[in-house]
Amino acid sequence: MYQTFDVTARPEQGPPRLQALRVEMTAQHLDGFLVPRADAHQGEYVAPRDERLSWLTGFTGSAGFCAVLQDKAGVFIDGRYRTQVKRQVADAFTPVPWPEVSLAQWLKEQMPEGGRLGFDPWLHAAGQMQTLLKDLWGSGIELVQVDNLVDRIWQDQPDAPLQRVSVHALDHAGESAADKCARLAKTLRKAGQAAAVITLPDSIMWLLNIRGADIPRNPVAQGFAILHDDGRVDLFMDQAKLVGLADHLGSSVTQQAPAGFQTAVAALTGTVAVDETTIPQALADVLGDRLLNAGDPCSLPKARKNTAEIAGSAAAHLRDAGAVVELLAWLQAHAPGSLTEIDVVVKLEDLRRRDQMLRDISFETIAGTGENGAVMHYRVTEDSNSWLQDGDLLVLDSGGQYLDGTTDITRTLPIGAPGEDQRAAFTRVLQGMIAMSRLRWPKGLAGRDIEAVGRVPLWQAGQDFNHGLGHGVGAFLSVHEGPQRLSRASHVPLETGMILSNEPGYYREGAFGIRIENLLVVQPAAELASADPERQMLSWQTLTYVPIDRRLIVAEMLSFDERHWLNSYHQEVAAKIGPLVSAQARAWLEDATAAI
Known part of the structure; x- marks a missing residue:
């Protein structure tokens, strides 16, 4: 199994670890210490060694941080994790709704005047x-750079x-690493930039057409890179990871030990391009006014998938759908019967593993x-594992890492007979998903400009x-990739070739959850006779x-256009997936895709 069901953190472990951290804070004459869910590369995903937030607090979400003071410890979490954090942290920690409450606002209220953070x-x-x-200006709170205090008390911290690292084949990449480096270097020269510092692992993987396995579920290797304006790349990665890759990397890529990265950055001359949202403060300090x-020069080019990448993703999705x-x-x-959540996870992974191109x-x-479905990023463990019972809904959100593409799909399924309230909410979620799927929009709009389309049916019901x-x-690569998003916070214009998820949902804490998710790729819209030329x-x-499970749909709530979209979609599903599955599954598929 790729996935395990071990309990990785327990609430009762938090308070003694918190106390040990406060002892270290006192020794450093600190009134507070920040514990983020981050590593030196500043990506969304971290290796077990860097799971400091989870180790300290018990909270395992993919975003958040903890502000530890001598008498309080705030765990800052966004809307995705408001339910989850209640289950995972002890009373010694206080969940803080973020970004509604900013870190600076909380610190000014909780820290003593003149405190050292x-x-x-x-x-x-x-x-x-x-x-x-x-934001802290005028508060008297001082920010103090220190060695990591969690690492001092984490005695069994993983290595x-x-x-x-392996080569990502040109057939899948669609462009050679040399051509990518030359293309991006030309952009640097045009902008008068001597070099770019790259810390994000997925950017380095994309640029050099390599893949790794340092981060669970993400085919990336941890490292740093400097791209020079002549196309040369300094790659700071442990040599043990790069055995046998000299010919692929070529003479324009110089491998160096990670320990020399900060010194190399300090030695750069001229203007150095960075992404302030991902470059660590330690590197910004040595760059000074050259920054x-x-x-990140790789960010947008990586997001704009080329023909080979789109074709590979489409093929991976068809096999994954099977x-x-x-x-x-x-x-x-x-179901219902004698199945549990773990049974479902194990069965699905077994089915995916039959594909020889699956890597994770x-x-x-x-x-x-049931109520676990209302935890948006729920991870089943041996302790939380629940039976699938009649009348409950099952939220099943999963995906695979294939050599030719990354998949991510969510379906909500009734276990036995669903309730009317569940069906009405599901139908509204479906209407939002259909509305986004059918959308045409002017080029230049960002995710924040169109995201509301998928929420309107729910908004109409409060x-x-x-x-x-x-x-x-x-x-x-990473199943969560920036900078493209369908989000109120996203100002990056959507461009042809970008792949995004479309996943509206509804969650009633203590009762049930609903989410429907398809992946979509941006393309030029078909021409219309009525369109402005x-x-x-x-x-x-x-x-x-x-x-999409028809048992949960209230057909009378759907408009003619919504019903037509759904029936057309199901016709395509039957035609594309029917030949890929067993006779038993094909018979089920014929019924599941019948018109409504």
């Missing part, structure tokens, strides 16, 4: 610290990962039934959900083809 400059981005410093916040359809047919035949799952499978409508997805429009191409 410690932070590890490798684990906090420069832009983040600039904002905090500005740094040293997994071997230019021009963004595994999911087999699972849904099996589930309907056996793309994240820990979310299989939440309902909503506390997560973005969609996130970017990589091509055999000078106005360029964009639309979506669907990548995910798995039935």
Whole structure:
């Protein structure tokens, strides 16, 4: 199994660890210390060695941080984790709704005047610290750079990962690493930038057409890179990871030990491009006024998938859909009965593993039934494992990492007979998902400009959900990829080739959860006779083809256009996936895709 069901953190472990941390704070004459969920690379995902937030607090979400004071410890979490954090942290920690309550606001209320707040400059981005410093202006609170205090008390901290790196084939990448480096170097020269500092592992993987295994569920290797304006790359990565890759990397890529990275950055001359949202404060300090916040040069090129990457992602999604359809047919035949959430996860992974191109799952499978479905990023453990019972809903959110693409799909399924309230909420979520799938929009709009389209049916009923409508997805890379998002916070214009999720939901704490998710790729919209000739429009191409459970749909709530979209979608599902599955699953599929 790629996935395990061990309990990785327990609430009762938090208070003694918190006390030990406070002893270290006192020794450093600190009134507070920040513990982020971050590593020196500033990506979303971290290796077990860097799970400091989880180790200290018990909270295992993918975003958040803890501000530890001598008498209080605030765990800052966004809307996705408001339910989860209650289950995972002890009373010694106080959940803080973030960003509604900012860190600076909380500190000014809780810290003594003139207090000293410690932070590890490798684990906090420069832009983040600039904002905090500005917001704390006049409070008397001092920010103090210190070595990481959690590492001092974490006695069994895992070692740094040293997994071997592999070549990402040109057939899948669609462009050679040399051509990518030359293309981006030309952009640097045009902008008058001598070099760019790259810390994000997925950016380095994309740029050099390599893949790693340092981070669970993400085919990336930890390292740093400097891209020079002549196309040369200095790659700071442990040599043990790069055995046998000399020919692939070529003479223009110089491998160096990670320990020399800060010194190499300090030695750069001229203007150096960085992304202030990801460059650690430690590196910003050594760059000084040479630093230019021009963004990660790989970010947008990586997001704009080329023809080969889109074709590979489409193929991976079809094969992945075959595994999911087999699972849904099996589930309907056996539930309700003697199945648990873990049984579902194990069966689905077994079906995916039959594909020889699978290298991992793309994240820990979310299989939440009943009230567990209301925990948006629920991870089933041996302690939380629940039976699938008649009348409950099951939220099944999963994906695979295939050599040719990354998948992410969510379906909500009734176990036995669903209730009318559940069906009405599901139908509203479906209406939002259909509205986004059908959307055409003017080129130049960002995710924040169109995200509300997927919420309107819920808003009309006085309902909503506390997560973005969609996130970017990589091509055999991270399942959460920036900068593209369908979010109120996203100002990055959507462009042809970007892959995003479309996943509205609804969650009733203590009762049930609902989410429906397809992946979509941005494409030029088909021409219309009524369209302004000078106005360029964009639309979506669907990548995910798995039935949406008709037992949960209140057909009378659907408009003619919504019903037509659903029936057309199901016709495509039957045609594309039917030939890929077993006879038993095909029979189930024919019924599941019947017109309504």
